[in-house]
Amino acid sequence: MQIFRRAALCAAIVLNTTAGAFAAEKITVGAISDPGYASALWAVMNGKVKDPAVEITVNLMPIPAMIQASMTKQYDIIPNGVLAIPQMAEAGIDPLVIGTMIRHIPGPDNHTTDLWVKNDSPIKSVKDLKGKKIAVTSLEAQDVVSRRAVISEKYGMNASAIGGDFTWVEIPAAQFEAALEGGRVDAVAFSNVLAYKVDKSGKYRSVLQGSKELIDMYGGPMPTVLEIGYKEKMAARPQAYLAAAKLLRQSAQYMLTHQDEVFADVAPKYDMTPDQLKGWFTSYATMPYALGPTDEAIFVKAWKSGEALGVLQKAPTDVKPFMWEHAIKE
Amino acid sequence: MAIMEEEAGSKDIIAAEHVRRRRGFRFRESLMDALPAVLFLATLLAIWKVTSGFMPPVLIPSPERVVTRFITMWSTPGFLSYAGMTVIHVACSVAIAFMLGLLVALTVQFVPLFRNAVYLRLAPFLNAFPGVGWAFLALIWLGINSPAVIFASSAALLPLAIINLGAGLKEMNSEALEMALSFSRNRRRRIWWVMLPLMFPYMFATLRLCFGVSWQIVLVVELLSGAPGLGAVVSVARQRYWTDMIFSVVVLILIAVFVTDRLIFARLQSRIGKVYNV
Numbered sequence: 001m002q003i004f005r006r007a008a009l010c011a012a013i014v015l016n017t018t019a020g021a022f023a024a025e026k027i028t029v030g031a032i033s034d035p036g037y038a039s040a041l042w043a044v045m046n047g048k049v050k051d052p053a054v055e056i057t058v059n060l061m062p063i064p065a066m067i068q069a070s071m072t073k074q075y076d077i078i079p080n081g082v083l084a085i086p087q088m089a090e091a092g093i094d095p096l097v098i099g100t101m102i103r104h105i106p107g108p109d110n111h112t113t114d115l116w117v118k119n120d121s122p123i124k125s126v127k128d129l130k131g132k133k134i135a136v137t138s139l140e141a142q143d144v145v146s147r148r149a150v151i152s153e154k155y156g157m158n159a160s161a162i163g164g165d166f167t168w169v170e171i172p173a174a175q176f177e178a179a180l181e182g183g184r185v186d187a188v189a190f191s192n193v194l195a196y197k198v199d200k201s202g203k204y205r206s207v208l209q210g211s212k213e214l215i216d217m218y219g220g221p222m223p224t225v226l227e228i229g230y231k232e233k234m235a236a237r238p239q240a241y242l243a244a245a246k247l248l249r250q251s252a253q254y255m256l257t258h259q260d261e262v263f264a265d266v267a268p269k270y271d272m273t274p275d276q277l278k279g280w281f282t283s284y285a286t287m288p289y290a291l292g293p294t295d296e297a298i299f300v301k302a303w304k305s306g307e308a309l310g311v312l313q314k315a316p317t318d319v320k321p322f323m324w325e326h327a328i329k330e
Numbered sequence: 331m332a333i334m335e336e337e338a339g340s341k342d343i344i345a346a347e348h349v350r351r352r353r354g355f356r357f358r359e360s361l362m363d364a365l366p367a368v369l370f371l372a373t374l375l376a377i378w379k380v381t382s383g384f385m386p387p388v389l390i391p392s393p394e395r396v397v398t399r400f401i402t403m404w405s406t407p408g409f410l411s412y413a414g415m416t417v418i419h420v421a422c423s424v425a426i427a428f429m430l431g432l433l434v435a436l437t438v439q440f441v442p443l444f445r446n447a448v449y450l451r452l453a454p455f456l457n458a459f460p461g462v463g464w465a466f467l468a469l470i471w472l473g474i475n476s477p478a479v480i481f482a483s484s485a486a487l488l489p490l491a492i493i494n495l496g497a498g499l500k501e502m503n504s505e506a507l508e509m510a511l512s513f514s515r516n517r518r519r520r521i522w523w524v525m526l527p528l529m530f531p532y533m534f535a536t537l538r539l540c541f542g543v544s545w546q547i548v549l550v551v552e553l554l555s556g557a558p559g560l561g562a563v564v565s566v567a568r569q570r571y572w573t574d575m576i577f578s579v580v581v582l583i584l585i586a587v588f589v590t591d592r593l594i595f596a597r598l599q600s601r602i603g604k605v606y607n608v
Contacts, residue, residue, distance in 0.1 A: 071571060
């Protein structure tokens with residue numbers, strides 16, 4: 001009887017150990033509540049791409065909430081702007097870049113980083129916006145900082161967040177059109193998929209084509225949003241992070257190869273058509289979840305612009321301290 | 331004669347010694363009064379310094395970091411102009427809330443028909459209405475500008491003013507009011523020469539209270555509405571992970587509130603108080 005008991009105990013221990021060894025590691029991913037992110041992460045959220053070694057949970061939220069979440073380290077992987085990397089390092093957070101989440105597509109039809117005014121507005125150029133109000137979702141969001149860098153470096157104006165040539169006001173993107181129509185602001189910074197929708201509606205006029213100017217400034221398409229993790233968390237579970245990073249890339253690739261399936265599900269949730277989503281991914285931006293050949297060089301140039309804008313205390317001259325050794329590359 | 335001079339001299343010496351002793355006693359007394367406050371501040375600074383050594387700057391920036399940021403920020407015209415905007419917002423909202431509160435309280439005093447409507451309906455309603463609600467309504471009604479901030483914070487301060495000033499009128503010496511009535515039937519004269527002076531303690535309490543609370547409300551409204559001011563600076567600081575900038579804003583507000591309260595309100599109250607028993 002005792003032999004049976006011992007055998008049962010051993011079996012239980014072995015089973016428990018084996019189950020523990022094969023239990024999937026849990027990785028939490030924060031993302032922006034935007035149709036682009038929802039499309040790129042659709043496959044992983046709907047179980048179309050899987051890895052038994054890792055279980056990914058995705059939470060979608062607005063940009064200001066994401067900025068807050070990045071401070072508290074509550075997600076394992078988060079999106080953040082190029083300039084946020086040295087900013088986080090300065091604040092003692094220690095981020096590491098896993099890949100590029102959003103990169104502009106070069107071309108004349110790209111209006112993802114524009115400034116928009118009403119069609120009948122007397123404002124004809126950026127210069128006319130001096131002393132006016134510009135609505136943005138978040139002053140330090142990368143797409144806004146990129147616009148400010150362009151205004152500062154290409155137009156020679158003071159684009160400081162405080163005390164500059166413009167009054168920047170932070171309001172939710174959903175209120176942009178009402179604010180512009182009601183005359184509460186003079187220009188707005190539509191971004192990502194919303195920018196594509198607005199461009200095609202023909203209701204508003206662009207006075208600054210940011211993505212084109214950024215290519216001139218940095219010598220390549222702008223990688224605006226990066227996929228990052230935290231050094232100590234990544235060091236503790238490198239294999240889990242690697243599996244998660246690969247899975248996220250697979251999810252983004254699934255979207256490209258199954259556009260009809262993904263966009264048909266995502267587009268209605270964001271009050272848009274699948275064609276609008278297709279258009280955004282064709283002419284505005286890609287979401288590769290991997291580093292491109294020119295990305296790292298552009299990070300350094302963008303950081304330099306950030307220092308000139310006063311967003312960074314000191315621009316790093318080398319990307320190496322911020323790159324994960326297993327960073328995903330295209 | 332010589333004896334008298336000697337006596338006078340010794341009296342002077344005794345008097346001088348007495349003055350010296352009294353001065354010494356006062357100095358020791360004021361030192362003993364100030365010592366706990368100084369020790370408290372020193373302990374707080376020491377704890378802050380030690381804690382910052384174990385925490386990343388985004389959570390607890392070191393005192394040196396905050397001092398550096400404080401000097402950099404408040405020597406930049408852009409930041410100073412934003413601080414100036416907040417001062418204007420605070421001053422305007424306190425003035426509006428105070429004047430409106432006084433007007434409502436006096437109206438109720440002379441037209442008792444409104445008493446229940448004001449103290450049992452309006453004041454509790456305004457008191458319960460959240461400041462954030464006023465901020466969003468102001469944003470919709472007035473746009474993203476200073477009038478929106480002033481409106482929202484005045485609305486949030488108004489119940490404080492009504493309730494405080496109303497209490498002042500309620501507690502007023504009824505005999506003095508009767509006497510004033512026997513001297514003059516002119517309501518304006520009675521308000522100006524009798525009621526307002528009698529209300530000084532409550533008026534000062536209301537002003538000081540509104541002033542302290544208004545900084546809190548104005549900052550939140552600026553943060554929510556995106557209008558220029560220290561609230562917008564806090565928003566930028568948060569997005570840049572510059573917690574030292576948030577600390578610098580807080581320190582500036584502490585200094586502004588302390589200086590205004592102690593050097594302006596307290597001195598004014600003490601000067602007027604001698605005349606009007608404040």
